[in-house]
Amino acid sequence: MKTDKSVKETAINMPEIKSDDKAKAPLLNSSKAIAVTVEQPNRGSKKGIASSDFVLRLFAMGAALGAAVTMGNNQQILPFFTQFIEFLAQYNDITTFVYFVTANAAVAGYLFLSLPFSVICINRPLATTPRLVLVIFDTVMMGITITAASASASMVYLAHNGNQNTMWLPFCQQFGNFCQTASGAVVGSLIAGTFLMFIIILSAFALK
Amino acid sequence: MKTDKSVKETAINMPEIKSDDKAKAPLLNSSKAIAVTVEQPNRGSKKGIASSDFVLRLFAMGAALGAAVTMGNNQQILPFFTQFIEFLAQYNDITTFVYFVTANAAVAGYLFLSLPFSVICINRPLATTPRLVLVIFDTVMMGITITAASASASMVYLAHNGNQNTMWLPFCQQFGNFCQTASGAVVGSLIAGTFLMFIIILSAFALK
Numbered sequence A, B: 001m002k003t004d005k006s007v008k009e010t011a012i013n014m015p016e017i018k019s020d021d022k023a024k025a026p027l028l029n030s031s032k033a034i035a036v037t038v039e040q041p042n043r044g045s046k047k048g049i050a051s052s053d054f055v056l057r058l059f060a061m062g063a064a065l066g067a068a069v070t071m072g073n074n075q076q077i078l079p080f081f082t083q084f085i086e087f088l089a090q091y092n093d094i095t096t097f098v099y100f101v102t103a104n105a106a107v108a109g110y111l112f113l114s115l116p117f118s119v120i121c122i123n124r125p126l127a128t129t130p131r132l133v134l135v136i137f138d139t140v141m142m143g144i145t146i147t148a149a150s151a152s153a154s155m156v157y158l159a160h161n162g163n164q165n166t167m168w169l170p171f172c173q174q175f176g177n178f179c180q181t182a183s184g185a186v187v188g189s190l191i192a193g194t195f196l197m198f199i200i201i202l203s204a205f206a207l208k
Helices: A002-072 A095-123 A129-161 A176-207 B002-072 B095-123 B129-161 B176-207
Strands: A075-081 A086-090 B075-081 B086-090
Touching (some): A002 A129, A002 A176, A075 A176, A095 B129, A129 A176, A129 B129, A176 B129, A176 B176, B002 B095
Antiparallel strands (some): A075 A086
């Protein structure tokens, strides 16, 4: 009988508790629902940003690697030579170009190593720590890429146009291919730098 | 008797409900308390970051302006001259240095104009839009500063050491002061670029 009463009590009380729960539950549920609806597109857009980051990183890596390889293989031998002198232009004739190859190879290597972190950012779009680490290194690497590209660009400009005031004569009329290849490599490096710039700006949006 | 029972029931049930409430209430309150305690220092630290951003911006502006003015006033007249030739070295003898002056002046101007936005970020440390706008322009301006600095650095290096392979002769032995002033300006610009790099990284932390 007691058990029956208790059963009855619980039977009566259940709706009370339920109504009590209802008074709170909808609030909780609705707030959760809001949280979910707010979070979901944010998470989605961040995942989209992280995916673009990965693709841009691949492009930047290709551009930097291409620039390094192009410049590193840049040499031209003129078809005429004397017994003692061979007219050979190599990338390491100009110190800036040596820095260019090193810097772009380093940036391409960094970008390759950063790919796993980028994948982490795709899988966990709301995690900020890997993204912050990437932003710091990306900024430094963008600086390195741009120093290499612009220093080499000024050398290529000098090789093309020379400078009458300082008596630095152009040599691109003789070594046309060498200059063209160097220009191409510089453009590749500038493209890599621009991609890195976009990656940094995207990261800022992802961290928002 | 029934009412008594119901009273007894409620009397018995009250603590149950209370315990039920207790089971939820502390969680809710504690989560609110956590939210408050997390938000408050976050706001404080973001305010600190925004203040450092403002100070760094002032430093970077000073460095960029100093670099532009130093290079813009850079000229040296050698104490010997002939009837037709005056040995004068001016910053605009080298095209890269002209770009250097323009770029650094532009960056200094941008940094001056960005100060109000930085103040907004100090007053509203949790606002992300002004900070995002700043990050985008900071990244571009950092790029410009570094291109100017590194292109000019390669020219200064050439002026100091020359390049035997391309027959570009150094002229710093003759125009020592000119070269020293140019080197100083380049260092100033590199410092401005480094400050901008720190500003971008700080912004990433502020956006976190």
